[in-house]
Amino acid sequence: MLIGELSKKSGFSRDTIRFYEKIGLIKLEDDLRDRYQFKDYPEGVLKRLLAVRRMKEYGFTLQETRGLFLLFEEGVLDPERGVRYVERKIRHIEQQINELTVVKAKLQEIVDRPSDELCPIDKVLHAMNC
Incomplete structure (x- = not known):
């Protein structure tokens, strides 16, 4: 899905999504651009953004959320x-x-x-x- 659709479904602005990419909350594979150079975000990115939203609702900072995501991905959480x-x-x-x-x-x-x-x-x- 393109960033506009991802923005609508997640409730995050395009700028916020790009920021989350920059700080590593969203991890993308290198070759996600289609032939027109638009990023095609997989469904997993939406799920991750929704998880970020829930973590924010629980009061976790972005840094804390990133840390928890890493622990989860490493299988040690x-x-x-x-x-x-x-x-x-x-x-x-x-x-x-x-x-x-x-x-x-x-x-x-x-x-x-x-x-x-x-x-x-x-x-x-x-x-x-x-």
Whole structure:
């Protein structure tokens, strides 16, 4: 299938598909061009793109997804290893939640401050004009 059809079926833009090729999320054989020099993507590429979408829904980065794909392709991603990987991801998400909770509290302090006080963000911005 051509990239336009692949884009429609996968929900990814053409540029995103090309980017995924560039970073190695999509692996193509060298001779996928037809006689008019258009790439003819096999069905497996669509399946891989749909897998990328699911991994994004689970919160995995592109780098993490590529790593999991490699482990799977090498045959070393057994269920136990997969669970450990997911547990690490959960710990990372919990850490991010804690960090964002601190940031949210700081921002809430700005919103809750007396209206006659200079906003801390204004102070930072004014300090740049030294």
